[in-house]
Amino acid sequence: MKQDMVLRTADHGDIDRLNILIRRSGIELSRGFYTPEQARVLVKYIFGVDTALIDDQTYYLVEYRDEIVACGGWSKRATLYGGDQAKSGEDPLLDPATQPARIRAFFVAPDWARRGLGMRLMEKCEKAARDAGFSRMELGSTLPGVPLYRAAGFEVIEEFSIVLPGDVRVPLMRMAKRLDAV
Secondary structure, rough: OOHEEEEOOOHHHHHHHHHHHHHHHHHHEEOOOOOOOHHHHHHHHHHEEEHHHHHHHEEEEEEEEEEEEEEEEEEEEEEOOOOOOOOOOOEEEEOOOOOEEEEEEEEEOOOOOOHHHHHHHHHHHHHHHHHHHOOOEEEEEHHHHHHHHHHHHOEEEEEEEEEOOEEEEEEEEEEEEEEOOO
């Protein structure tokens, strides 16, 4: 099976398929962590492709026999989380000497969850961020992502909630880690 797996940089031609995976993952893998209403508003207002990551060539996907089964990336920009629909205003570049890179938009097809794909993407992101001069990383995680990020060495530095349309409150975690020198 591994020989049929391809990890590659996402491009604009992948956006529609990525958004389908993101919606499905966001709904199905939120069960047990969020209410159906919380998952619905996350998928509608927050989850989705951030095309800046594709433009920056820092968003990756894993394909199995031409099906996208996982995606995730890192960013050298200030936005902590959210797809294009969640953005407003500028998204300035970060200074690797003083600011942490971001881990962004990790999603796995529900039938591929807990098979190491998230960790494979994480390793790719961490290496690329290190190569770009970053020594720290931060992320904004939904509750279903916390186990992966903890396993990758991230620690919770802040618990917070966002309020989405319909007055739906959604708890999130801000997490961080230092990148080991290689």
